[in-house]
Amino acid sequence: MIDIEDVKKMDRLDPLAPFRKQFYNAAHEIYLDGNSLGKLPIAAIQLLENTISNQWGKQLIQSWNEHWLELPKRLAQKYSLLLNASKGELILGESTSVRIYQVLFALIESGKYPKQLLTDELNFPTDLYVMQALTKQFSLHELKIIKYGQEIEAEISILKKAMEDSPGIFCLSLVSYKSAYMYPMKELNQWAAAHQSIIVWDLSHAVGAIEIDLKSTETQVALGCTYKYMNGGPGSPAFLYVSNELQEGLKNPIQGWFGHQKPFDFVPQYEAAQGLDQFYNGTPPVLSLQAIEPGIDLTLEAGMNTIRKKSVLQSEFLIGLIQSELVPLHYQLQSPEQSHLRGSHVALSHPAAWQICQALIKGDRNTPKIIPDFRPPHFIRLGITPLTTRFEDLWWVVIQLKSIVESKVYLHFDSQKKNVT
Ligand SMILES: Cc1ncc(COP(=O)(O)O)c(C=O)c1O
Structure with a gap:
């Protein structure tokens, strides 16, 4: 040795x-568990201490106008640099599970793709659970879980054949949580597009660990957590990316006031905000959003x-x-x-x-x-x-x-x- x-x-x-x-x-x-919960950036300690004692402790409600309302968008812009997302294509907030639900729901309802949900046996359980629920809720054909007979690698020919035979809305994890197998993202996106299908990519195990260019891979939808390789802290908010071209016609099934065009007008009728902004729901989780920033900065710097x-x-x-x-x-x-x-x-x-x-x-x-x-x-x-x-x-x-x-x-x-x- x-x-x-x-x-x-x-x-x-x-x-x-x-x-x-x-x-x-x-x-x-x-x-050796940063693929599950990333380490604590020292800068996050100082940042949160300041937020708690000054912004929350002293300035209280005034901090919304001074610091907090702009926070989700400012961080989303920085985060977009990591993945090559354009303005308005990425938001931060909620958990990955909630984002999977929202976006799959919106895709099914939009009628843009055949109403069939599909995944494979390498995917993470929460993705499967959400898809099982939606399959029931929309009375779709049974959720199709593609099997390869082992848990290590996907077989691309089987996946492609599934898109040919039963096109629809696929959800795959770019890096598989068990074996770390990584899919050929661009090849599959192109195949999906040519076969009336779309892939929702769960990047939880990939973001911050591998290079991902959402544009050059022709990705339409991606999401994932920020608490692994991005070091955002336990339960830190997830990100959601939807390409500008796909956003038209997608509706957020959780119509919360932060997704309203004018949340602070307090009108009784819901009017969805433009583009992906309507996928904000309720009050943003300020402390956990702030904790993501040092991890983003360090990743961009490196x-x-x-x-x-x-x-x-x-x-x-x-x-x-x-x-x-x-x-x-x-x-x-x-x-x-x-x-x-x-x-x-x-x-x-x-x-x-x-x-x-x-x-x-x-x-x-x-x-x-x-x-x-x-x-x-x-x-x-x-x-x-x-x-x-x-x-x-x-x-x-x-x-x-x-x-x-x-x-x-x-x-x-x-x-x-x-x-x-
Ligand atoms: C691929 C993948 N998706 C989703 C999750 C978890 O989702 P959530 O942030 O909603 O708990 C994990 C957690 O390890 C994961 O590995």
């Missing part, structure tokens, strides 16, 4: 290394191209170590081997994955505590977040995964799973 001194040298040569200091880093802890380059380098480094050190110990790689098919986490499996995760988290006298995450039935996911992850962190996790199985120490841990893993 490569020597730790050589690994430390790789970290010294890393152009993104200075960004690590911009995040709160707990001592003696290696965090540049998505540099972030992606480091993510690929680190994933290849980790996969190399998994193959040489862990596969002989009955671990299996559960992510695509080719970098262009993979997002920024690496999944591996082991029959005792849950107990192994517990042993990693506990650490021991000689090694730091390591935070991975676990997904049933036996996946260990190792999230690579280039603004903070060091090569050294990846070296340590492999050393520990190896030693936990060789020493059988994992047998001392409870096999009963907790809720948040």
Whole structure:
């Protein structure tokens, strides 16, 4: 196995290394779960302290006019730079689940596409649940869940055939939450458009980790959370993108006052605001919106191209170590081997994955505590977040995964799973 001194040298040569200091880093802890909940930017602490003590504490209601009413739009403009969205094509607010509901509802009702919802078995459960509800609500044909017979990679020919045979409204996660498989976005968007279909892309596991150009990929609708690679904080608001050309004829099913043309006229009759603005609903969540800004700033400063380059380098480094050190110990790689098919986490499996995760988290006298995450039935996911992850962190996790199985120490841990893993 490569020597730790050589690994430390790789970290010294890393152009993104200075960004690590911009995040709160707990001592003696290696965090490999930024694909689930991103780390806390130090700037967010100061920002929120100021909001709480000054804007909320002292200025109270006046802060709406002075600071808060313009906040969602100002942040959406910055966020648009990450994805190459134009003015008026992106808004921030609500959860991803709510945004999926709103936009799928609007698409079904618009009559622009055949009234059939489709997805595949790699998609995240909340996307499936929302689609199940809408299928029932609109009395559509049964929700079509495309199967590939395994949970690692989509088969593009099967997906394309589904668009040919039953065109409609598809929802896919660009980077699959279990295996990190990444779809060919542009190819599928073009195929969908040529077959009376549309794809709603869930970018939760992709934004901030891979380069995404919504224009050049001909994306019509995308959404996703901001609390993973964007470091927006627990439950931070999601984003919704709808291309300008598609907005005409889409109606928000939740007609709230913040989606009204003139919310502060307090008139009884709803008149939808222009364009995507009508997809605002109620009062914006000021504290959690503000918390997103430092993560956006740091990501823009580092540049998505540099972030992606480091993510690929680190994933290849980790996969190399998994193959040489862990596969002989009955671990299996559960992510695509080719970098262009993979997002920024690496999944591996082991029959005792849950107990192994517990042993990693506990650490021991000689090694730091390591935070991975676990997904049933036996996946260990190792999230690579280039603004903070060091090569050294990846070296340590492999050393520990190896030693936990060789020493059988994992047998001392409870096999009963907790809720948040
Ligand atoms: C692909 C994907 N979609 C949606 C969500 C969660 O949605 P929400 O923000 O509504 O909880 C997650 C959470 O991990 C996810 O990975």
